[in-house]
Amino acid sequence: MTNLFPSARQESQQRNWTFIVGLIAVIAVVGAIILFTRHSGKTTQQVDPYVSKLQISNAKVSAAENYVGGTVTYLDATITNTGDKTLEAADMNLVFHNTLNEVVQKETMPLHVLVENQMGGYPDLVDMSRSPILPGHSKDVRMTLEHISADWNQVAPDMQLVNLKLR
Numbered sequence: 001m002t003n004l005f006p007s008a009r010q011e012s013q014q015r016n017w018t019f020i021v022g023l024i025a026v027i028a029v030v031g032a033i034i035l036f037t038r039h040s041g042k043t044t045q046q047v048d049p050y051v052s053k054l055q056i057s058n059a060k061v062s063a064a065e066n067y068v069g070g071t072v073t074y075l076d077a078t079i080t081n082t083g084d085k086t087l088e089a090a091d092m093n094l095v096f097h098n099t100l101n102e103v104v105q106k107e108t109m110p111l112h113v114l115v116e117n118q119m120g121g122y123p124d125l126v127d128m129s130r131s132p133i134l135p136g137h138s139k140d141v142r143m144t145l146e147h148i149s150a151d152w153n154q155v156a157p158d159m160q161l162v163n164l165k166l167r
Contacts, residue, residue: 048164053083054090054133058140059156073145076114077159080138087133089165092143095158098151105152108162109143132167 058078066072075094081087089111096105113131114123125142133139 047160047162048166050083050085050164050166051161053081053085054087054161054164055080055082056159056161059159061154061156070146073148075109075143075145075156076140078138078140079111079133079161081133081135084135085166086135087128087164088167089128089163090161091163092141093158093160093162094143094145096149096152097155097157098149099153104149107145109145111141111143114140114142129165 056077056079058076060076062074062076063071064074079087091108091110094105094107094109095103096107098104111128112125113128113133115126115131117124123140125144128141131139
């Protein structure tokens with residue numbers, strides 16, 4: 001004869017089994033999250049030996065107010081390619097200091113080239129792949145920063161070219 005009413009012991013064993021399966025699933029999910037976020041999102045930055053053939057000059061910092069009332073800071077510089085390869089893309093490491101020469105902010109920004117606007121007025125900002133820096137040529141580049149530490153000493157930051165794409 002079939003038992004219509006399961007005993008309390010059978011229900012307890014079934015609950016224990018459900019608890020164990022649930023616990024294993026939670027541990028697996030937490031372990032996967034830790035494994036995939038352990039890298040912390042930092043990418044390795046490659047400093048190419050060719051960087052010695054790229055000269056950075058005329059660094060200027062300027063600021064402008066954007067449409068929502070915030071301040072946008074521009075860092076313009078001239079890059080001269082004295083080597084024999086074409087620079088198609090690069091990032092710039094920026095290190096900002098305070099008046100005690102302590103590091104207050106680090107940024108890695110992609111470079112964009114300033115090109116003359118065909119209709120006059122302000123220059124256009126284009127991706128470097130559309131206007132690469134040929135050997136023996138110079139181009140003005142711009143980095144746009146949405147926020148800089150209030151403790152910054154207002155001096156142009158230390159700059160280093162990384163992640164070069166050459167042809």
